[in-house]
Amino acid sequence: MLTQSIQQLKNHKIRVTPQRQIILTYLVTHHNHPSVETIYQDLETQLPNLSLATVYNTLKLFVDLGIVIELQNGDAGTHYDFFGRPHYHVVCENCGKITDVFEPDLSSVEVKAAEISGYLVTGHNMEVYGLCPDCQKALGVTQPSDLKRLNLNLSHSE
């Protein structure tokens, strides 16, 4: 997984620097959908002189290569996820937690979209919104109709 991604860098004649290796390793081994700031802080012991700009540049590079994808969860910054196996995300509209979901396979949607739109399709990104189990408990929500009495900034809750 890591080796493959490093090979991918080499294939593109992109230098494999310690910073890139360490950031990539971090992403491969952490499935917590970190923000730039989180990555920066978590790596400061390993790479004391690491620059925030380098984290930005590196993530952008990985995104362009398709190794990593960008996610938004409603808070300020952008979050990142190693995309070794196709999947999509469910985002909690209350706490911002992001959960990976590996089913169903949505590649058929790409085919359908290509047919209808005439685009040459290269990929997709699916985000499902809702309330995570913890927030459901904390807020006393057990069914969709309960959402109506909440003052949350929940989209789609009419």
Next chain:
Amino acid sequence: MLTQSIQQLKNHKIRVTPQRQIILTYLVTHHNHPSVETIYQDLETQLPNLSLATVYNTLKLFVDLGIVIELQNGDAGTHYDFFGRPHYHVVCENCGKITDVFEPDLSSVEVKAAEISGYLVTGHNMEVYGLCPDCQKALGVTQPSDLKRLNLNLSHSE
């Protein structure tokens, strides 16, 4: 369509100001996925004193109500789309064009995601990436393998 949305504002006891009506009308009648700046400029003749902050605030309000959704197409700002009927988007990774697609219905994915994740699901957002017909022509791309020789910042193109 417009009337329904205005009724929705009233239901939420949100004031129907001229700014809100005009911005809403603009969104209902324009399917060009405008940015904040585009909306602001297009409305300056109708509302000479309109503030950019008001456009931001109004759009945020509409998004929170689920009337409008936010989109990213790779350029700096955020784009907006009146969401009167569920659909998703195909985004051109070269020129940033956004195209609406109304099939297939993806509500089954919400059900599946809810089952797997335990979330109480309230909505979803699907984005498909690719090259629009115009850019395919302009770039001389006719099949997926042609993407490899391009120097575009296309994700997923390995």
Next chain:
DNA sequence: TTTACTGCAAACTATTTGCAACTCA
């Protein structure tokens, strides 16, 4: 050796906020 990369700080820019004036209900 050489060219790409890093780190730092400054610059940039999309978005938010404070507040006084205003206005819809």
Next chain:
DNA sequence: TGAGTTGCAAATAGTTTGCAGTAAA
């Protein structure tokens, strides 16, 4: 009437960039 809304300007904050020094290949 008065609570919610607008407009303006200033503030904020995430991200990018310029450049000199550094290091991977």
